[in-house]
């Protein structure tokens with residue numbers, strides 16, 4: 562977006578865009594984000610100075626539009642810095658808070674994109690589309706993944722690294738004679754997020770179907786961000802309790818005793834929902850203050866009821882060669898019970914930072930190729 566005019570005071574620069582909208586920038590923000598090789602490393606764009614090296618009384622002495630850039634003069638340092646319009650537009654922080662999160666419910670069962678594994682490997686645009694679904698919706702489905710053991714880890718390595726746990730680099734999800742976890746039995750599983758007893762909680766989970774001849778055994782996913790948003794609308798006090806107090810979680814088996822405290826709903830400093838955790842199986846005895854515990858249970862129950870509503874359930878019968886990648890602190894997962902034939906999935910965990918990084922890198926590459 563081009564700039565039509567600029568104005569300034571000692572502390573604030575105001576940029577008016579061609580569409581008539583305006584963005585304000587504090588002088589100290591501009592000084593802190595000074596552009597050019599005197600201030601940023603040319604190879605990695607890292608900042609080359611500390612805020613303490615900027616005079617506390619640094620202020621805007623002049624600002625003008627030149628060749629599409631905003632040229633700002635700072636005093637008392639007597640320096641001039643140019644800011645490209647594209648930079649100011651990208652980082653304009655003078656905008657109202659608002660949620661741009663896409664949320665989904667049962668209707669996604671019919672419209673979830675099936676990304677081709679072959680294309681994801683061969684075509685960066687297809688890979689980006691797959692990663693965008695994973696980041697924006699918190700769930701993405703791949704088809705045509707070779708039905709070979711260990712393939713789930715190779716898929717995680719397309720964008721990042723496998724997160725190893727005490728279950729190993731990879732875990733099997735199938736009926737076992739002496740299961741250490743309910744996941745390894747044929748009974749249905751309520752929707753949940755995995756491993757809230759770890760610190761940090763695994764950010765991503767991948768599940769790859771190798772065999773599914775069973776009756777039943779449908780996978781169920783619920784968008785925890787949608788449910789938390791509903792709770793905030795219907796019962797703000799319940800939302801406040803669940804996003805304020807943390808619960809203890811624990812998982813024990815011989816040689817392992819994992820314990821952590823987590824909030825069921827996490828929000829950032831602007832109130833945006835950033836994580837949802839729910840796992841009735843590993844919730845340890847609640848230990849909240851006595852005067853809070855009663856109200857907390859009512860809030861917890863309300864959230865659980867909303868999470869189990871059918872209109873929030875994305876249902877899929879994962880077939881051999883299908884692999885679902887999901888945000889383990891957003892998309893709750895479960896399954897219906899199964900019987901008859903065999904069902905065998907392999908799973909692994911990974912981290913969100915690498916996923917987001919590859920999405921940004923591919924987005925930038927696509928943009929540069931288009932210019």
Ligand SMILES: [Fe+2]
Pocket residue numbers: 744753754755894
């Ligand atoms: Fe699970």
